[in-house]
């Protein structure tokens with residue numbers, strides 16, 4: 001299926017005493033195919049071999065993928081449950097002792113029970129993540145509500161995909177990250193990419209991106225930095241961080257003014273055009289330029305190219321989404337496709353670059369504070385009823401909606417939440433405004449962390465439960481296309497580690513809720529229950545059986561039954577998911593970033609990733625090759641700005657905002673705006689840039705504004721590097 | 723069908739996946755044999771890989787007094803034979819691109835062997851397999867010829883050829899600037 005010009009039949013190298021296990025990378029939403037090399041004598045993973053037959057990535061991997069296998073048998077793996085009796089050591093690595101699973105489970109059940117007796121059921125919380133299988137994500141939602149019986153569950157997608165989800169829901173009535181398969185991308189005529197450092201964050205998209213230009217197509221990139229993809233763009237819209245909404249409105253205005261709107265499509269398949277047309281009128285190239293700092297000619301040229309292109313794809317990522325108007329940005333860029341009708345057909349559409357491996361699937365099945373499996377709403381009695389039937393509880397037993405990820409830390413601070421079960425996430429590095437977040441974690445009465453390495457967040461835990469890596473369990477994930485794919489098990493769990501679903505099923509027993517979980521003995525058992533729970537929801541996975549995934553090279557949801565082959569292209573029938581079948585063109589007034597530069601903090605701070613690290617770096621900072629390539633963070637400064645502060649390349653500076661400060665080595669580069677500085681966010685303790693970032697939340701997605709705040713630099717005189 | 727390593731330097735995104743992949747090839751002892759350079763690090767993010775070009779008449783092998791550098795029948799210029807290499811480092815100086823690396827502990831030269839345990843069976847080298855940007859590709863001569871036609875540069879010098887190189891190479895290199903010759907769709 002979807003084999004294109006990049007696909008070649010290639011045999012893999014097979015060494016003696018080795019088998020190859022087909023699977024996908026553990027990290028980003030690309031979910032590149034890979035084969036893990038397993039030694040048949042030791043039954044251990046020993047290396048990687050390209051998976052040429054995976055149609056999306058045809059053997060390609062970024063350096064994270066190539067070295068991903070080194071996580072499994074790494075010296076830093078936690079092999080037994082750990083307990084820390086001395087709470088005064090919280091916030092350090094010290095004081096943990098090994099324990100049995102029984103002791104750890106018993107302690108957790110005792111503490112959770114005591115706290116719930118004293119403060120009520122909702123004193124507990126679950127903070128989860130989406131770098132794990134759908135099965136685990138699904139069960140975590142059930143575990144929180146049925147076993148822990150708390151309303152407070154949320155997940156790290158609030159720092160990642162929630163704005164894209166909110167924007168797509170509003171524009172399309174459905175949240176599938178891409179309206180078309182990636183195998184279409186190289187055949188489009190124009191890629192409009194906003195706020196995505198694609199070459200570093202989703203590198204294996206790049207051969208398709210370059211292929212568009214090789215064919216004579218166009219590449220337009222909106223980014224405050226001249227990233228490797230922006231370097232080769234036909235038009236680089238070098239905007240001020242946090243001003244995307246103005247840029248999108250400005251381009252939409254030009255598309256409408258210059259006759260590129262598709263009147264028939266707009267009339268038949270959308271609502272909201274007239275109102276939006278009125279609103280964007282104000283955004284002339286000059287006015288847009290004033291706000292964004294992008295030259296008017298570039299805005300005009302970008303609109304002309306996108307307007308003329310027979311087929312075009314609008315793409316974006318965290319750059320536009322991690323803002324306190326992230327949802328508006330998503331809908332505003334999506335407007336471009338809706339107004340011109342470049343959607344609902346092959347080679348045209350809208351896509352977000354999903355950050356985490358299962359950022360798509362993990363947000364659909366009930367880890368979000370207000371969602372249940374199949375993208376059902378916890379506030380909709382019918383939805384609750386449907387899920388209760390699968391779970392075997394009564395609707396009265398279903399907890400209320402909780403609050404978003406960052407807001408949970410606020411409730412911890414206020415002692416509304418007194419305990420946390422943390423898994424698959426490292427908020428002590430990845431949350432914004434870290435001084436506050438770390439204090440909230442430290443102040444918890446009791447904290448459990450399930451992880452395979454001792455992360456910065458695990459340093460705040462009382463109990464650490466050793467989980468497996470992705471290669472020691474099986475299940476499905478949903479990649480950035482919306483394609484459900486299969487992760488396969490290549491090795492038995494190291495030491496006493498266990499998959500999260502097994503831990504949760506066992507712990508449920510200790511919490512006195514075993515009867516709801518005891519039938520789940522294998523990952524496949526969880527998969528079967530999960531498919532059933534999603535059935536009838538609009539993220540319907542019922543028909544996505546493991547067999548079908550294997551046969552078809554993945555299954556695009558929605559996939560309703562055994563016969564349904566899935567849905568690679570969305571909206572081919574021009575039917576959107578709002579009740580009237582129409583998409584919504586949104587009129588979105590511009591709002592500046594929550595914190596604008598001023599005299600005391602004249603610079604704009606933005607954050608992002610480097611190609612060598614993934615999220616908080618808890619995994620990738622431990623891999624020798626990746627650490628060698630990027631051992632520490634740095635601050636990128638334009639040479640003219642550096643000259644003003646009298647700082648030179650590789651000197652150290654103190655970077656500070658109203659919320660915190662950190663010291664960084666300076667990297668001088670002309671490939672950034674003069675008013676902007678950039679720091680990668682993968683680093684812990686006093687190197688975390690999130691000590692400085694602002695927790696201004698989007699009103700709809702509750703996404704913090706990681707991508708723009710006001711900062712100042714101070715040169716550090718003494719700390720010169722040798 | 724004979725295939726060659728083909729480099730399209732304009733595509734490089736500096737991800738250094740080729741370096742990571744090189745450590746993964748059988749017999750490479752987890753040490754990479756290729757390089758990626760920041761072309762102008764204080765100015766922009768342009769990068770490019772520096773690979774052994776597998777010269778037809780390789781200076782490295784010619785300079786070796788011990789005949790430690792063998793040429794495989796596929797044309798691949800192999801890494802020094804452990805039992806023959808005397809550690810003189812002549813090759814590291816002789817190679818015009820500074821490709822051979824030297825292990826001072828083992829007193830032994832090591833270099834790109836074009837992943838000979840793969841390419842001898844027609845399987846692409848590790849670096850060209852993983853390269854996310856198609857900077858490194860493993861192509862037939864016909865495919866390379868098609869590329870040559872596609873990217874018809876003004877000066878006719880689309881690949882590194884004399885006088886840019888020392889001599890003929892098995893690897894084909896497409897210099898930065900290929901897009902100049904592309905006709906836009908609209």
Ligand code: SF4
Pocket residue numbers: 025026027028029030031032060061062063064065066201202203204
């Ligand atoms: S990190 Fe992403 S791009 Fe890199 S190999 Fe893994 S899935 Fe592919």
Ligand code: SF4
Pocket residue numbers: 733734735736737738739740741758769770771852853854855856857858
């Ligand atoms: S893998 Fe390819 S894109 Fe990445 S650095 Fe090497 S040559 Fe460049």
Ligand code: SF4
Pocket residue numbers: 773774775776777780781782783799816817818819820821822833
């Ligand atoms: S590029 Fe250098 S190392 Fe490679 S064959 Fe030619 S002379 Fe030898």
Ligand code: SF4
Pocket residue numbers: 743744747754755756773833834835836837838847848849850
């Ligand atoms: S061809 Fe093989 S040995 Fe040579 S640089 Fe590439 S991966 Fe390394």
